Amino acid sequence: MDISSLYNHVAPWMDGSGPMNDIVISSRIRLARNISGFLFFPRADAQQQRDVLNYVHDRLMTTDVGKSMMYLDMENVPVLQRSILVERHLISRRLAEGNGACGVSISQDETLAVMINEEDHLRLQAIAGGLQLEETYSQINRIENVLEEQMEYAFSPRYGYLTACPTNVGTGIRVSVMLHLPALKMTGQIEKVFRAARDMRLAVRGFHGEGTEPIGDFFQLSNQTTLGKSESQIIEELTSLAVIPIVEYERRARQKLIDDRQVALDDKIFRALGTLGNCRMINSEEAMFLLSYVRLGVHLERIKDLSLNTVNEIFLMTQPAHLQNWYKKDMDPTQRDQMRAEFIVKKLSSPSN
Amino acid sequence: MDISSLYNHVAPWMDGSGPMNDIVISSRIRLARNISGFLFFPRADAQQQRDVLNYVHDRLMTTDVGKSMMYLDMENVPVLQRSILVERHLISRRLAEGNGACGVSISQDETLAVMINEEDHLRLQAIAGGLQLEETYSQINRIENVLEEQMEYAFSPRYGYLTACPTNVGTGIRVSVMLHLPALKMTGQIEKVFRAARDMRLAVRGFHGEGTEPIGDFFQLSNQTTLGKSESQIIEELTSLAVIPIVEYERRARQKLIDDRQVALDDKIFRALGTLGNCRMINSEEAMFLLSYVRLGVHLERIKDLSLNTVNEIFLMTQPAHLQNWYKKDMDPTQRDQMRAEFIVKKLSSPSN
Numbered sequence: 001m002d003i004s005s006l007y008n009h010v011a012p013w014m015d016g017s018g019p020m021n022d023i024v025i026s027s028r029i030r031l032a033r034n035i036s037g038f039l040f041f042p043r044a045d046a047q048q049q050r051d052v053l054n055y056v057h058d059r060l061m062t063t064d065v066g067k068s069m070m071y072l073d074m075e076n077v078p079v080l081q082r083s084i085l086v087e088r089h090l091i092s093r094r095l096a097e098g099n100g101a102c103g104v105s106i107s108q109d110e111t112l113a114v115m116i117n118e119e120d121h122l123r124l125q126a127i128a129g130g131l132q133l134e135e136t137y138s139q140i141n142r143i144e145n146v147l148e149e150q151m152e153y154a155f156s157p158r159y160g161y162l163t164a165c166p167t168n169v170g171t172g173i174r175v176s177v178m179l180h181l182p183a184l185k186m187t188g189q190i191e192k193v194f195r196a197a198r199d200m201r202l203a204v205r206g207f208h209g210e211g212t213e214p215i216g217d218f219f220q221l222s223n224q225t226t227l228g229k230s231e232s233q234i235i236e237e238l239t240s241l242a243v244i245p246i247v248e249y250e251r252r253a254r255q256k257l258i259d260d261r262q263v264a265l266d267d268k269i270f271r272a273l274g275t276l277g278n279c280r281m282i283n284s285e286e287a288m289f290l291l292s293y294v295r296l297g298v299h300l301e302r303i304k305d306l307s308l309n310t311v312n313e314i315f316l317m318t319q320p321a322h323l324q325n326w327y328k329k330d331m332d333p334t335q336r337d338q339m340r341a342e343f344i345v346k347k348l349s350s351p352s353n
Numbered sequence: 354m355d356i357s358s359l360y361n362h363v364a365p366w367m368d369g370s371g372p373m374n375d376i377v378i379s380s381r382i383r384l385a386r387n388i389s390g391f392l393f394f395p396r397a398d399a400q401q402q403r404d405v406l407n408y409v410h411d412r413l414m415t416t417d418v419g420k421s422m423m424y425l426d427m428e429n430v431p432v433l434q435r436s437i438l439v440e441r442h443l444i445s446r447r448l449a450e451g452n453g454a455c456g457v458s459i460s461q462d463e464t465l466a467v468m469i470n471e472e473d474h475l476r477l478q479a480i481a482g483g484l485q486l487e488e489t490y491s492q493i494n495r496i497e498n499v500l501e502e503q504m505e506y507a508f509s510p511r512y513g514y515l516t517a518c519p520t521n522v523g524t525g526i527r528v529s530v531m532l533h534l535p536a537l538k539m540t541g542q543i544e545k546v547f548r549a550a551r552d553m554r555l556a557v558r559g560f561h562g563e564g565t566e567p568i569g570d571f572f573q574l575s576n577q578t579t580l581g582k583s584e585s586q587i588i589e590e591l592t593s594l595a596v597i598p599i600v601e602y603e604r605r606a607r608q609k610l611i612d613d614r615q616v617a618l619d620d621k622i623f624r625a626l627g628t629l630g631n632c633r634m635i636n637s638e639e640a641m642f643l644l645s646y647v648r649l650g651v652h653l654e655r656i657k658d659l660s661l662n663t664v665n666e667i668f669l670m671t672q673p674a675h676l677q678n679w680y681k682k683d684m685d686p687t688q689r690d691q692m693r694a695e696f697i698v699k700k701l702s703s704p705s706n
């Protein structure tokens with residue numbers, strides 16, 4: 001399997017067909033695990049890190065699921081390709097920027113990734129479009145079990161799974177959903193929603209996860225607590241107490257906009273479409289901001305001749321690394337802004353939308 | 354002649370065919386005159402004002418030029434129609450808002466207007482597209498002479514023509530040109546130009562003349578001095594020392610934008626076009642601001658499938674009174690913003706552009 005085969009199209013899970021995809025972009029679960037008998041990654045020296053990588057890699061490769069995945073030794077992956085993997089949510093920024101022995105295995109359909117020597121020896125990730133946390137959990141659970149037959153996880157009967165950072169101790173689980181909440185933002189209710197989420201000890205982050213600011217009305221909601229609750233409890237609480245109510249609020253806010261402020265709503269949607277379809281330079285922040293309105297317009301069927309797939313494709317392909325890969329050249333930010341505009345204008349004017 | 358025949362199309366002089374029309378929108382000259390033997394308008398009582406109106410009207414109507422014009426007794430003109438006349442630059446705001454006996458005669462082609470009892474007994478105005486001050490002066494001179502055969506102007510051998518406001522004494526002439534200077538604005542040179550103009554005792558005003566702010570890079574330049582120089586001298590100085598150099602500066606700035614910042618320039622032009630072509634509500638200020646870039650784009654042949662005539666039509670027809678007349682209803686500002694957007698989107702998407 002050739003990694004470059006991934007780059008020029010959207011992943012199947014991004015086709016916008018998942019449940020509640022009008023509001024829930026994606027569901028993601030990652031598990032942090034460490035191998036018993038090895039020093040935690042941040043404390044290990046180069047040779048010990050290499051030993052862990054080899055140990056995990058060799059055992060992963062004895063399994064069917066491991067064999068079906070594409071393995072990348074990160075030391076051999078050029079910077080641009082690392083950034084592409086980040087933009088596709090396949091690896092973390094930390095792994096992309098990391099030195100030392102580390103690697104990742106990625107499933108053909110890009111829904112599963114096993115990072116080795118990120119912060120923990122193992123970071124398992126499963127992702128799906130729309131709200132599919134239970135299915136996602138089954139998937140990640142399956143690979144976790146497969147791997148458990150090959151190696152012993154560091155585990156304390158008292159604390160649960162042991163991790164490099166204490167915030168992950170216990171279940172080692174991080175459950176997150178990416179939400180698109182333009183109507184709550186437009187109607188000024190978003191802060192109220194976030195306050196409620198924070199009161200539930202949930203984290204609210206931007207499109208690119210930890211340490212990023214919200215852009216274009218996309219928000220990542222995730223659990224902060226990993227200790228004292230079971231995985232199912234964490235998933236169930238996040239779903240029923242946070243995601244579903246927020247989806248309901250957003251839907252109500254959208255309906256209210258249609259009922260009370262139809263023209264103002266259309267104005268925002270079509271201006272965004274008009275600007276995207278005519279700009280000659282645009283940075284990624286503005287592009288996301290405008291695409292957010294266009295996505296809303298497509299879901300509300302205000303924009304009729306544009307597919308969600310095209311919107312998702314523009315989202316993905318106009319990120320800096322994808323863009324440079326698409327045009328096959330290194331570009332400074334000014335050039336990227338121009339080529340991003342060119343890509344978007346072409347996509348929006350093409351009849352194949 | 355029916356006044357309503359004017360409203361739904363642009364005046365012939367607005368067709369954008371005048372000299373230097375890439376930068377000079379229009380040339381306008383007005384003369385202030387008063388009739389000897391009558392009190393100045395602001396000092397006269399209602400009956401005396403009525404006497405002046407009748408006196409001037411009757412004499413105007415004995416002349417061929419007067420007969421060929423359309424006469425409007427302002428007391429019979431509804432508010433909306435008064436505003437339309439202002440938007441077409443046919444009467445001043447002062448006349449539109451004035452009480453008492455006043456009127457205006459307008460030529461068929463809308464290049465000539467005779468206001469009676471504005472601030473002075475007579476305000477003669479001639480207007481033309483592009484830079485045509487000499488031709489405009491000939492035209493206004495002709496009607497001034499025709500009227501002089503019918504009545505005696507208040508004149509002092511020492512001061513020249515006497516006027517209600519001392520700032521107009523002497524020649525009573527106000528010579529003005531409307532300039533479109535987007536490139537000087539974009540390149541930050543506009544203030545320097547205005548400082549030079551003010552040093553020459555010229556006034557710089559907005560699109561709607563006295564008391565209005567510049568919007569959308571349109572600036573009215575006019576003489577302030579009416580005393581101590583002949584009419585020809587005032588026209589010649591304004592033309593050769595101000596208008597022509599400014600036109601040169603603007604052309605050079607446009608060329609420099611094309612040479613050095615083509616993409617940034619196109620970005621502004623096409624975003625403006627995209628926003629105008631897709632908005633669902635837009636106020637007149639933003640519309641002018643965006644139309645300014647579109648006009649530039651048409652002149653620089655960056656926008657190829659849009660005629661200057663359509664741009665001018667949108668400029669004129671989206672002003673509040675024209676818009677209400679077009680849609681045949683009174684509208685509050687919110688409704689106007691919506692109908693303005695509707696008008697513009699339709700105009701820009703119509704193949705007859």
